[in-house]
Amino acid sequence: MTESLADIISGCQSNERSAQQQLYELHSRRVYRLCVRLVGKQDASDVTQQTFLKVFRTIHQFSGGSRFETWLHRVTVNECLQHTRSRIRRPEIALNVDPVVSSQTGLAAESAELLQAALDRLEPELRTIFVLREIEELSYAELAETLDVSAGTVASRLNRARTHLKELLTQLGWEA
Amino acid sequence: MNCSEAINLLSALHDGELSSDLHQSVEQHVRQCESCAAAHADFVALSSLVIEQSTLEPPADLWGRIESTLDSDSTAIAPVAPAKNWRDLFRDSKRSRATVAVVLIAVFGFAFIVHETMDHGHDEHLAVNFDQFLNEFPKSPERAQKLLHANYPSDLVDVDQATLEVKYRPAVANSLPEGYTLDSVHLVRMPCCLCVEALCTAPDGTRVAVLEHAVDQPVWFGDRPTEECDFNGRKARLVHFDGQIAATWMSDKRFLTVIGIRDTDEITELMKHLDPPQA
Numbered sequence: 278m279t280e281s282l283a284d285i286i287s288g289c290q291s292n293e294r295s296a297q298q299q300l301y302e303l304h305s306r307r308v309y310r311l312c313v314r315l316v317g318k319q320d321a322s323d324v325t326q327q328t329f330l331k332v333f334r335t336i337h338q339f340s341g342g343s344r345f346e347t348w349l350h351r352v353t354v355n356e357c358l359q360h361t362r363s364r365i366r367r368p369e370i371a372l373n374v375d376p377v378v379s380s381q382t383g384l385a386a387e388s389a390e391l392l393q394a395a396l397d398r399l400e401p402e403l404r405t406i407f408v409l410r411e412i413e414e415l416s417y418a419e420l421a422e423t424l425d426v427s428a429g430t431v432a433s434r435l436n437r438a439r440t441h442l443k444e445l446l447t448q449l450g451w452e453a
Numbered sequence: 454m455n456c457s458e459a460i461n462l463l464s465a466l467h468d469g470e471l472s473s474d475l476h477q478s479v480e481q482h483v484r485q486c487e488s489c490a491a492a493h494a495d496f497v498a499l500s501s502l503v504i505e506q507s508t509l510e511p512p513a514d515l516w517g518r519i520e521s522t523l524d525s526d527s528t529a530i531a532p533v534a535p536a537k538n539w540r541d542l543f544r545d546s547k548r549s550r551a552t553v554a555v556v557l558i559a560v561f562g563f564a565f566i567v568h569e570t571m572d573h574g575h576d577e578h579l580a581v582n583f584d585q586f587l588n589e590f591p592k593s594p595e596r597a598q599k600l601l602h603a604n605y606p607s608d609l610v611d612v613d614q615a616t617l618e619v620k621y622r623p624a625v626a627n628s629l630p631e632g633y634t635l636d637s638v639h640l641v642r643m644p645c646c647l648c649v650e651a652l653c654t655a656p657d658g659t660r661v662a663v664l665e666h667a668v669d670q671p672v673w674f675g676d677r678p679t680e681e682c683d684f685n686g687r688k689a690r691l692v693h694f695d696g697q698i699a700a701t702w703m704s705d706k707r708f709l710t711v712i713g714i715r716d717t718d719e720i721t722e723l724m725k726h727l728d729p730p731q732a
Contacts, residue, residue, distance in 0.1 A: 297523065301516050309511035322512050329519050331696060355592055355695075392502050410468065411503045417470045435464040443495045446502075 282345060289336045297333055304346075305329070307413075308353050314408045315357035317397065328356045343422055350413070350423045354405055361401045388451075395445040403438035410435060454482045459489050467496040590713055591695045594660035598639075598652060607641040607650070615640055615649050624665050624709055624727040625651040632656030655719075663727065664710050684721055691720075704728040 285303070288296025308328055312321040332352055339348050396404050406424065409415045415423065420431045459482040465471045466479045483489045589597035601607070610618070612626040615638050625635055632655070639650045641664075648666040655661050679692045689702035697713035700720050709728060714720050 294520070294523070298516065298520070301519065305511045305515065306509070309515075310509045313509055322515055325511055326515060326519055326522070327696065330522055333519075333523060334693065335695070359591060388502055411500060417465070417468065432465045432470070433461060435468070436461060439464060439496050439499055440492070443499060446499075451502075 283341075286336065286339065286345060289333060290339075292333075300332070301329055304349060308349065311350070311353050311408065311413060312357060314393075314396065314412060315354070315401075315405060316360050320360060324356050324360050327360075328353045331356060344419075347419055347422050350409065350415070350419075351425075354409070354423060358401055358405065391446060391449055391451055395442055395449055395451075398445050399438065399442055403434065403441060406431065406434050407438040407442060454478050456482075456486060456489055459483065459486065460492065463489065463493050463496060467493060467500070587694050587699070587712065590660075590662065591697055594652060594662060598650075598662065601641065601650070602639065605641050605643050607639045610638055610640055612638055619647055619649055621707070623649040623651070624704065625649070625653070625663050627729060628726045629653060630722045630726050633661065636660075659713075659715075661723075662712065665704075665707055682717070684717075684724055687724065689720065689724075702728070 282303070285296050285299045289300055305325065309321055309325045312324045312328070316324050332349065335352075339345065396408070399407070406420060409420055409423065417428050417431045420426075420435075421428050424431070426434070459479050462471060462475065462479045463483075466476060466483070469476075471479060483493050589600055612623060612635075615623050616626065618640055623638070625638065629635060634654045636652045636654055641648045641650050643666070646666050648664055650665075651663040653661040653663065679690050681688055681690055683689075684702075687702055689700045692699045695713075698716075698720070699710065699712035700714060701708060701710035702724070703709075704727075711720060711723055714723070
């Protein structure tokens, strides 16, 4: 029988391993996909691991005041940003990330790689908001809650992200 | 509507996040303005470039790795266990390499005092603030510090000024481990007492905060599980949060708290310098 998300969360708050595994199975693809976009494929599994460990260690703080998915997004984004900052502090580690493996071929694959290359060059905060909006399809209200910023900041940051991303893509040879 | 107004609303227009009146106004401007229309067209083109990578799958062994770490957590982190050899508690070196921070007893002491004296509703409010501080520090120590200063009046001082005000030599004035720098010292007026709060930078660039206050109260770590460890005969309470460690211990008649430490070696090192054994 499938348990409800509330039951699974409650089980996780009691440190029940089966509930933790269920939660992982429900959300790991989404978390991993977001990590690939934000930190690159080479580090995505490590950051996904850190994200779920943090989720299980702090899930007692989840009060249900927001949607669980929003809380999970916030944890994931924070882990990704923390990871990115630690890489910036360790310059011996290359910041370039592996291209996202794509199932597309031809022009679609080229476009996907171009987009990822431009995203990798975007400031982390701008990359985050663009990915959350365009790929995870979060609303402005969800973005504001996830990133702990105002709705006005969401709009202006998205504007900057898109404008800068377009400039980066153009430098890489993209033509709209 | 002019260009400078419209340009800031183009994303919201593109995402359908404007009210109907505003949507209509911006849309009308875009129809009449070549540059705004071009910018809007760029946003549309960008969206069409985004291709869902639905085939991305996490590695098959990832859950096993997580489970293995959770298993070591459950054996390594016993809640308020009797003091034992702290080295045994942190075998997971990956986790313990997380960001280092030293957090200040004043926050905990203050939270405890109010926890004991205020009504439940206020108590929850404090817990939220406390969580915000702990949650914020790993992401941005500066923002966490601002959060603290927004809640309690504070003054930027030097060590000598701090000594004059609090009538004791702050721990950060003793010495810091090699490679650490003292970035700022603040006096923070909390309801319990005047606290010394210092922000330092570790050799790897991570930030470290130190809080010291003179109230003889046990510390409060909220609902987080704590453990007691023995550091060369000195008892410290530790709490894990966000991949970091916070440690607090009594020093003479005051409390020192360290938050977000990478590992217990760092606690030992900081203890040695901030709170050297009395002759």
